[in-house]
Amino acid sequence: MSTFTVAGLAAGYQGHPVVDGIDLTVEPGEAVALAGRNGMGKTTTLRAVMGLAEPAVSAGSVRFGDVELHGKAPHHIARAGIGYVPQGRRIFRSLTVAEHLAVVARPARAGYEPWTMDRVNELFPRLAERAGQFAGTLSGGEQQMLAIARALMTNPLLVLLDEPSEGLAPQIVRQVGDIIAALHASGVGVLIAEQDLSMVRRVADRVYFLDRGTVAAQVTAAELDAHADLLERHLGVGAGHA
Amino acid sequence: MSGGELLLTTFNGLSFAGLLFLVASGFTLIFSLMGVLNLAHGSFYLWGGYLGLVTLGATGSWVLALLAGALGVALGGGVLERLVFRRVRGIELSEVLLSVGISLVLADLALAQFGGDSLTIAPPAALAGSVELGGLVVPRFRLAVIVAAVLVMIGLAVLLRRTRVGAIIRAGVDDEEMLDALGVNVRRVAAAVFVLGALLAGASGVVGGVFFGVYPGADAEMLLFALVVVVVGGLGSLQGAVVGSVVVGLVYSFGVALAPDLLYFVLFGPMLLVLVLRPRGILGGRL
Ligand SMILES: Nc1ncnc2c1ncn2[C@@H]1O[C@H](COP(=O)(O)OP(=O)(O)O)[C@@H](O)[C@H]1O
Ligand SMILES: [Mg+2]
Numbered sequence: 001m002s003t004f005t006v007a008g009l010a011a012g013y014q015g016h017p018v019v020d021g022i023d024l025t026v027e028p029g030e031a032v033a034l035a036g037r038n039g040m041g042k043t044t045t046l047r048a049v050m051g052l053a054e055p056a057v058s059a060g061s062v063r064f065g066d067v068e069l070h071g072k073a074p075h076h077i078a079r080a081g082i083g084y085v086p087q088g089r090r091i092f093r094s095l096t097v098a099e100h101l102a103v104v105a106r107p108a109r110a111g112y113e114p115w116t117m118d119r120v121n122e123l124f125p126r127l128a129e130r131a132g133q134f135a136g137t138l139s140g141g142e143q144q145m146l147a148i149a150r151a152l153m154t155n156p157l158l159v160l161l162d163e164p165s166e167g168l169a170p171q172i173v174r175q176v177g178d179i180i181a182a183l184h185a186s187g188v189g190v191l192i193a194e195q196d197l198s199m200v201r202r203v204a205d206r207v208y209f210l211d212r213g214t215v216a217a218q219v220t221a222a223e224l225d226a227h228a229d230l231l232e233r234h235l236g237v238g239a240g241h242a
Numbered sequence: 243m244s245g246g247e248l249l250l251t252t253f254n255g256l257s258f259a260g261l262l263f264l265v266a267s268g269f270t271l272i273f274s275l276m277g278v279l280n281l282a283h284g285s286f287y288l289w290g291g292y293l294g295l296v297t298l299g300a301t302g303s304w305v306l307a308l309l310a311g312a313l314g315v316a317l318g319g320g321v322l323e324r325l326v327f328r329r330v331r332g333i334e335l336s337e338v339l340l341s342v343g344i345s346l347v348l349a350d351l352a353l354a355q356f357g358g359d360s361l362t363i364a365p366p367a368a369l370a371g372s373v374e375l376g377g378l379v380v381p382r383f384r385l386a387v388i389v390a391a392v393l394v395m396i397g398l399a400v401l402l403r404r405t406r407v408g409a410i411i412r413a414g415v416d417d418e419e420m421l422d423a424l425g426v427n428v429r430r431v432a433a434a435v436f437v438l439g440a441l442l443a444g445a446s447g448v449v450g451g452v453f454f455g456v457y458p459g460a461d462a463e464m465l466l467f468a469l470v471v472v473v474v475g476g477l478g479s480l481q482g483a484v485v486g487s488v489v490v491g492l493v494y495s496f497g498v499a500l501a502p503d504l505l506y507f508v509l510f511g512p513m514l515l516v517l518v519l520r521p522r523g524i525l526g527g528r529l
Contacts, residue, residue: 050423053332078425086423092416099409104424154425 002065003027004082004158004189009060011048018044018055019213024191026158031180031190033200036210036234042193043087045210046160050084051077064158079106083156087163087193089147093136097127100135100146105153112187115152123182124149141172148179158189165196177202197237200224209234243499249378251499252492257384259491260391261453264446265464266471266483267398268439274415274478275435277334278327281341284465285348286440290315290447291456292356295363304366311448312441319440323433331429345461353458363451383452390449391487394442398480411435415478467494470509474516476523485524 009022019041026032034042048057051074062069069077078084092100101117108114121128124145130138135146144164151159161180165173173196180203184190194200200207201224209217209230217230224231231237243251269283294311298304322344330336364370365383373382402408413421414428422428446464447456454460467490472478475486489512497508516524 052419052423073427074419074422075425075427078423084423086420090417090420092413092420094412094416095409099413102406103409103413103421104426106425150424 002067002157004191005061005063006045006049007061007063009045009048009057009062011044011055011057011060013055017058017213019048019210021214022060022210023215024208024218026189026191029184029187029189031184031192031203031205033204033207034191034193034210035195035200035207036193037195037236040210040234041213042195042210043162044213046084046086046162046191046193049077049160050074050082078154078156081109081155081157083151083154083159083188085147085151085159085161085164087166089140089143091135091138091143091146091150094134096132096134097138097146098131100150101153104150106155108155109157112155112157115155117153120149120152123152123179141168141175144168144172144176145179148176148183152183152188156188158191159183161190161192163193163195165194165199170198173199174202195235197231197235200235246378247499250380251495253375253378253380254384255492255495256488257387257491258453258495259487260387261446261450262467262471262491263391263483263487264394264442264449266468266475266487267394267480268442268446269468270472270475270478270480270483271398272436272439273472275411275418276327276331276432278337278341278436280436280439281338281465282322282345282348283341283439283443283468284461284463285345285352286315286319286443287447287450287464288352288456288458288461289318289348290444291363291451291460292352292447293444294448294451295356295361295456298363307363308445308448312445315444315447316437316441319443320433320437323436327436328429328433345465349458349461352461356456358458360455360457361451362455363448365452387449387453395480395484402480407431407434470513473523474513479523482523489524 004026006022006024010017010020012018022045024032034045036042044055048055049062051069051072057070060070064080064082067080069080095103101120126142127145127149130142135143138146148164164176164180168176177199180190180192184203190203192203201221204221206220207218207224208215211234216234219227219230265287269280272278272280290311293314294307297310298307326340326344327337330340369383369386371382372379373385375385402411410426410431414431418428450464471483471486471490474489475482493508493512497505501508
């Protein structure tokens with residue numbers, strides 16, 4: 001994988017800017033968290049990176065190695081090696097688990113172990129058991145796993161995950177965290193938007209804190225504990241409600 | 243109505259239902275993936291009829307006529323999708339108005355080219371005449387249309403449920419943006435579906451030319467029927483198109499036989515009833 005760089009990204013809705021001047025990088029094989037409370041612009045940033053119809057991007061660049069992604073159609077951005085796991089999972093209700101994987105499967109990339117149906121089933125045994133089941137009938141945790149599995153079938157070099165912990169019981173959050181850590185360990189880059197500190201700790205090498213549309217701070221995972229102030233301000237941790 | 247008449251009216255209704263399904267299935271497929279209510283679908287049907295008629299006259303071959311109607315309209319539909327519909331993708335009002343405009347242009351072109359008379363297409367020799375079916379004497383061609391519609395229905399069902407392309411279409415109906423963000427060029431899939439819908443409409447036009455003739459106004463009539471079918475069955479649903487076609491085909495057939503003066507009431511009455519009881523159609527919301 002090459003270095004992923006977002007520089008000076010500004011984006012918003014109907015002319016109202018929501019994020020402004022976002023700078024961040026993900027080095028090859030790195031796992032980076034974009035942390036921040038609700039409404040700070042995490043989803044807006046990831047959607048802008050994917051080139052989706054909304055938000056409108058007014059400035060900045062999104063580069064993967066020396067390829068400029070800004071301005072490309074979402075399917076071209078995906079094919080450049082960006083896997084997308086959206087907020088709210090957005091599984092296809094009228095497809096079975098197996099169909100999800102088949103529909104988005106892309107050829108492997110030279111130099112990387114390919115994500116095949118078999119390899120994905122190994123990482124997600126629960127999904128393998130439910131291959132013929134319609135995705136709409138899965139539990140929330142299973143749907144989250146399916147959204148991740150689906151993104152892996154595109155053979156991404158970097159996966160964007162938007163609040164994969166949302167709406168899941170703590171025990172399931174842990175399982176999803178283990179899976180993200182496992183795919184990171186296998187060499188896939190990770191950029192995860194989160195407000196769940198346990199997930200950030202489990203997965204990230206480095207953390208950006210997002211505050212009202214700008215990057216307010218960045219620390220390495222090892223430095224997290226030394227920054228109770230950041231955790232309180234941006235994740236609502238500490239201050240009596242741990 | 244005697245027992246024989248009852249059976250014959252039912253048979254006629256079912257054969258008309260077959261024609262309706264051929265028209266409405268393409269209409270509903272295009273709607274389900276693209277969200278476009280393509281009001282030029284009736285014109286695709288009409289032009290299929292004219293292309294078939296001309297080809298039949300020139301070559302004498304029914305197979306070629308059917309191919310010309312289907313492929314000619316598919317090609318035209320593909321060009322229209324690429325040059326016109328694609329530009330207004332997602333802007334619903336523009337899409338609908340544009341399709342109305344296209345239908346008016348296509349109707350005028352047809353009038354200028356083929357005149358105002360009703361021209362009939364003779365059935366292929368192999369399907370001319372009648373055949374006895376369990377004591378009932380029925381036109382061979384109408385029987386063939388029922389068989390063809392069932393085959394197309396099975397083909398579409400297999401395509402949608404059993405193939406990767408079908409799964410891509412269903413995924414696109416569920417969440418087009420997400421499919422795009424996962425590396426699938428949804429636009430190309432949508433264009434292919436549009437062409438398939440146009441192909442079915444073109445083929446139906448040739449078949450319909452045997453039933454009713456080819457004439458100015460057949461486009462609007464068939465569009466209206468297709469609308470009633472999908473409203474009754476459920477817009478965007480293939481099973482809905484099946485159910486809607488059968489209901490409308492039978493209602494029409496019995497309406498013509500029993501109460502020709504009240505035909506429009508007989509046709510739209512059930513539609514209103516369905517809309518009041520089930521606003522999304524009998525099977526609305528599922529492909
Ligand atoms: N589709 C939209 N239209 C208008 N405003 C939006 C839209 N989506 C998000 N916003 C606004 O943008 C801001 C950032 O939202 P979002 O990126 O979803 O934050 P986060 O993912 O960090 O919770 C919020 O104020 C939100 O209300
Ligand atoms: Mg969000």
